[in-house]
Amino acid sequence: MATPRRVGAETSETRALLLDRAEELMLEEGYAAVTYRGLASRAGVTGGLVQYYFPVLDDLFVALLQRRSERNIERLQAALELRPDEPLRIVWEFSSDETSAALLTEFIALANHRKTIRAAILDVIKRTRSAQLQVLKQRWDEYPAMDGLSPEALLFLLHGIPKMVLLEEAVGMSSGHRDVLRFVEERLDTLEPRRKPARRP
Amino acid sequence: MATPRRVGAETSETRALLLDRAEELMLEEGYAAVTYRGLASRAGVTGGLVQYYFPVLDDLFVALLQRRSERNIERLQAALELRPDEPLRIVWEFSSDETSAALLTEFIALANHRKTIRAAILDVIKRTRSAQLQVLKQRWDEYPAMDGLSPEALLFLLHGIPKMVLLEEAVGMSSGHRDVLRFVEERLDTLEPRRKPARRP
DNA sequence: GTCTATACGGCGATAGAC
DNA sequence: GTCTATCGCCGTATAGAC
Numbered sequence: 027m028a029t030p031r032r033v034g035a036e037t038s039e040t041r042a043l044l045l046d047r048a049e050e051l052m053l054e055e056g057y058a059a060v061t062y063r064g065l066a067s068r069a070g071v072t073g074g075l076v077q078y079y080f081p082v083l084d085d086l087f088v089a090l091l092q093r094r095s096e097r098n099i100e101r102l103q104a105a106l107e108l109r110p111d112e113p114l115r116i117v118w119e120f121s122s123d124e125t126s127a128a129l130l131t132e133f134i135a136l137a138n139h140r141k142t143i144r145a146a147i148l149d150v151i152k153r154t155r156s157a158q159l160q161v162l163k164q165r166w167d168e169y170p171a172m173d174g175l176s177p178e179a180l181l182f183l184l185h186g187i188p189k190m191v192l193l194e195e196a197v198g199m200s201s202g203h204r205d206v207l208r209f210v211e212e213r214l215d216t217l218e219p220r221r222k223p224a225r226r227p
Numbered sequence: 228m229a230t231p232r233r234v235g236a237e238t239s240e241t242r243a244l245l246l247d248r249a250e251e252l253m254l255e256e257g258y259a260a261v262t263y264r265g266l267a268s269r270a271g272v273t274g275g276l277v278q279y280y281f282p283v284l285d286d287l288f289v290a291l292l293q294r295r296s297e298r299n300i301e302r303l304q305a306a307l308e309l310r311p312d313e314p315l316r317i318v319w320e321f322s323s324d325e326t327s328a329a330l331l332t333e334f335i336a337l338a339n340h341r342k343t344i345r346a347a348i349l350d351v352i353k354r355t356r357s358a359q360l361q362v363l364k365q366r367w368d369e370y371p372a373m374d375g376l377s378p379e380a381l382l383f384l385l386h387g388i389p390k391m392v393l394l395e396e397a398v399g400m401s402s403g404h405r406d407v408l409r410f411v412e413e414r415l416d417t418l419e420p421r422r423k424p425a426r427r428p
Numbered sequence: 429g430t431c432t433a434t435a436c437g438g439c440g441a442t443a444g445a446c
Numbered sequence: 447g448t449c450t451a452t453c454g455c456c457g458t459a460t461a462g463a464c
Contacts, residue, residue: 135336
């Protein structure tokens with residue numbers, strides 16, 4: 027067997043800095059721009075040092091994905107505590123976040139044929155969906171009949187529609203987007219009436 | 228300006244062979260496996276020859292995308308001629324095709340930060356959607372009220388939901404999929420009644 | 429624990445010979 | 447129409463200095 031490779035501590039400030047810069051780089055230029063040499067020069071360190079913290083490049087991507095995911099779930103739960111009476115709208119708004127969608131798209135692209143990243147992204151999606159589902163089910167009886175739509179199916183739509191809209195917009199497509207968003211939001215207004223008056227068109 | 232680079236004819240059989248092998252390679256191992264050297268060895272030629280037909284690798288991807296798209300639109304229109312009374316279900320089934328979805332995912336991933344591919348994919352999506360929309364609008368008056376859903380919005384959903392399902396399944400996620408597919412299909416049965424009896428659960 | 433230096437083979441792309 | 451040589455960048459591995 028090989029000599030155990032030395033790896034930097036997870037508590038290192040340098041490591042955190044590298045993750046920050048890597049996330050920027052990924053958003054600005056895509057995952058293909060996240061290279062040892064490119065990230066190193068952006069962070070003002072050597073390529074070898076980046077490798078010291080992330081021996082394989084996928085290690086960096088997985089760490090990035092998990093850090094993002096933890097922050098997102100915290101953000102979600104903070105919103106749910108603040109507005110416990112409108113979980114549907116919170117899920118809807120949460121899935122409409124552009125930065126997260128852009129990063130998720132990058133990761134899905136990466137995951138396509140790299141199994142360590144696929145496993146990481148599956149874990150992240152499952153955890154997020156599960157946190158949302160828990161809240162949804164809790165108030166499920168208070169909603170009127172859903173025409174046979176299960177909580178899981180509704181959650182899929184509340185998550186999937188904004189994501190698909192953002193995915194299409196990333197390539198410049200926009201047909202039907204405005205209409206479908208308005209369609210869903212009208213139904214949300216029925217299910218979770220707003221206190222404030224609706225904005226004028 | 229640079230010297231005009233020599234490029235192989237589009238009618239070349241070698242070129243067609245390379246596109247066939249490239250599509251296989253892309254489906255089996257992802258776009259990252261489509262390299263000059265890799266494709267060359269799979270097709271039994273040299274890397275230089277692949278470059279003769281596709282000077283930049285993106286040229287190959289764009290050619291692949293366009294060839295697929297033309298075949299898909301032909302397939303779509305053949306189905307519409309065969310079953311002119313159920314355009315909604317045809318769009319729905321068309322968007323549920325796994326091979327096309329897998330390739331589209333690869334291309335969307337590629338398009339993320341490569342503008343020539345983004346332009347090509349936008350063109351392809353617009354052409355496909357436009358062909359579908361034309362048929363939908365033609366029979367729009369025959370459908371009952373859609374609760375304010377425009378043809379464009381309905382088309383977005385009929386296309387987007389199966390695509391999102393396939394996208395999630397590609398990473399191993401499946402929560403709510405069965406429910407949401409059944410939900411939509413029940414509505415399709417109402418809008419476009421089947422002649423044959425429905426299958427038993 | 430942190431970090432540097434160096435080497436290897438594969439990659440896209442170019443220029444030009446047969 | 448086909449193929450070779452070459453360039454600079456990539457991920458990765460290793461050896462060793464502080």
